[in-house]
Amino acid sequence: MYVPENVIKNDDLKKVMDTSDEWIQERTGIKERRFATRYKDTTTTMGVEAAKIAMERAGTKAEDIDFIIFATLSPDYFFPGCGVLVQRILHMKEIGALDIRNQCSGFIYGLSIADQYIKTGMYKNILLVASETHSYALDFSTRGRNVSVIFGDGAGAMILQPAIDGEEGILSTHLHSDGNEAELLSMVNPGFHAGRFAEEKKPPMPDKPYGGLFITEDLVAKEDLYPYMDGPAVFKKAVVKMPEVINEALEKNHLSSSDIKILIPHQANLRISQYVQYKMNLRDDQVYNNIQKFGNTTAASVPIALCEAWEQGKINDGDLVCLAAFGSGFTWASALLRW
Ligand SMILES: CC(C)(COP(=O)(O)OP(=O)(O)OC[C@H]1O[C@@H](n2cnc3c(N)ncnc32)[C@H](O)[C@@H]1OP(=O)(O)O)[C@@H](O)C(=O)NCCC(=O)NCCS
Numbered sequence: 615m616y617v618p619e620n621v622i623k624n625d626d627l628k629k630v631m632d633t634s635d636e637w638i639q640e641r642t643g644i645k646e647r648r649f650a651t652r653y654k655d656t657t658t659t660m661g662v663e664a665a666k667i668a669m670e671r672a673g674t675k676a677e678d679i680d681f682i683i684f685a686t687l688s689p690d691y692f693f694p695g696c697g698v699l700v701q702r703i704l705h706m707k708e709i710g711a712l713d714i715r716n717q718c719s720g721f722i723y724g725l726s727i728a729d730q731y732i733k734t735g736m737y738k739n740i741l742l743v744a745s746e747t748h749s750y751a752l753d754f755s756t757r758g759r760n761v762s763v764i765f766g767d768g769a770g771a772m773i774l775q776p777a778i779d780g781e782e783g784i785l786s787t788h789l790h791s792d793g794n795e796a797e798l799l800s801m802v803n804p805g806f807h808a809g810r811f812a813e814e815k816k817p818p819m820p821d822k823p824y825g826g827l828f829i830t831e832d833l834v835a836k837e838d839l840y841p842y843m844d845g846p847a848v849f850k851k852a853v854v855k856m857p858e859v860i861n862e863a864l865e866k867n868h869l870s871s872s873d874i875k876i877l878i879p880h881q882a883n884l885r886i887s888q889y890v891q892y893k894m895n896l897r898d899d900q901v902y903n904n905i906q907k908f909g910n911t912t913a914a915s916v917p918i919a920l921c922e923a924w925e926q927g928k929i930n931d932g933d934l935v936c937l938a939a940f941g942s943g944f945t946w947a948s949a950l951l952r953w
Pocket residue numbers: 632633634637638641642718759760761763764843844845846847848849882883886910940941942
């Protein structure tokens with residue numbers, strides 16, 4: 615894992631918007647988060663820092679990596695994706711680089727893709743990176759406070775290789791989506807949607823048949839370029855879908871929640887994690903949370919929490935580790951790993 619050095623406490627946010635440490639901690643559990651530094655950190659560079667640590671721990675060199683998967687909702691460029699930028703910075707061979715757009719479940723979706731490539735024998739050393747830089751594009755005014763207090767920046771990475779012992783590794787992954795409420799947690803502008811899904815038929819692009827700058831003065835004047843979140847709606851769906859997809863993984867492997875050594879839930883909100891823990895009948899020591907320190911880092915939250923739990927000795931060989939996430943899309947996913 616890699617997080618930027620800049621620590622932002624709740625009281626720092628209080629200086630720019632009408633909020634309080636009490637409100638943020640009570641509703642989300644967050645005490646502080648990290649924000650990237652301009653001209654230094656990007657989604658790609660933070661991902662590269664995490665990748666370097668992952669490669670060192672796995673005893674793998676950059677030239678051994680045969681595929682890159684990069685999960686983010688906050689890429690450096692509209693295109694190309696961050697995967698090729700990682701390939702360039704780490705001087706990797708001309709391997710494939712795949713960028714995926716699955717927001718909070720991005721890491722588990724990426725894990726699932728890597729798992730299939732490894733199981734078919736197509737690749738042997740896959741670099742999976744999940745990284746986010748939210749702080750460059752959030753509304754840090756009172757208007758945007760329900761969104762901007764939640765998110766933080768950071769990255770996680772993992773090297774995936776074929777298991778040596780048949781018992782080890784990824785037991786199964788489970789992926790789901792429901793696009794009916796896609797806009798409830800979204801950043802639709804700037805985008806190529808041409809107003810097609812909006813009630814107000816005014817395209818967020820120049821009023822001409824084709825071409826022109828697609829960020830208009832109107833969008834800028836209205837500041838209609840920030841993420842949107844219906845927090846209560848997201849909360850309600852997350853507390854149903856996360857336990858559901860964890861149970862799906864357990865049933866598939868004929869296991870029960872008492873077999874889980876540690877659950878690493880996506881760090882969306884401490885209250886969501888606590889509710890999932892309660893629904894799954896798990897003890898405190900069976901669930902790892904670190905949203906208090908990092909906020910919600912979207913795709914990066916699961917690998918950051920997994921890394922910290924491992925560094926703290928909470929995960930040992932043979933342990934059953936469960937990963938679960940829910941987020942924008944909506945998409946949700948789980949994975950069971952035999953460490
Ligand atoms: C965002 C979230 C913390 C808001 O908590 P909530 O209890 O649902 O609060 P509401 O949105 O109903 O807002 C309650 C009040 O707090 C206010 N409020 C919102 N953000 C605030 C902030 N940062 N500081 C102070 N007050 C705030 C609202 O304006 C509202 O005021 P009102 O009652 O006067 O209208 C919560 O809905 C949540 O965590 N949802 C899930 C979000 C999530 O996990 N997103 C990521 C998914 S991957």
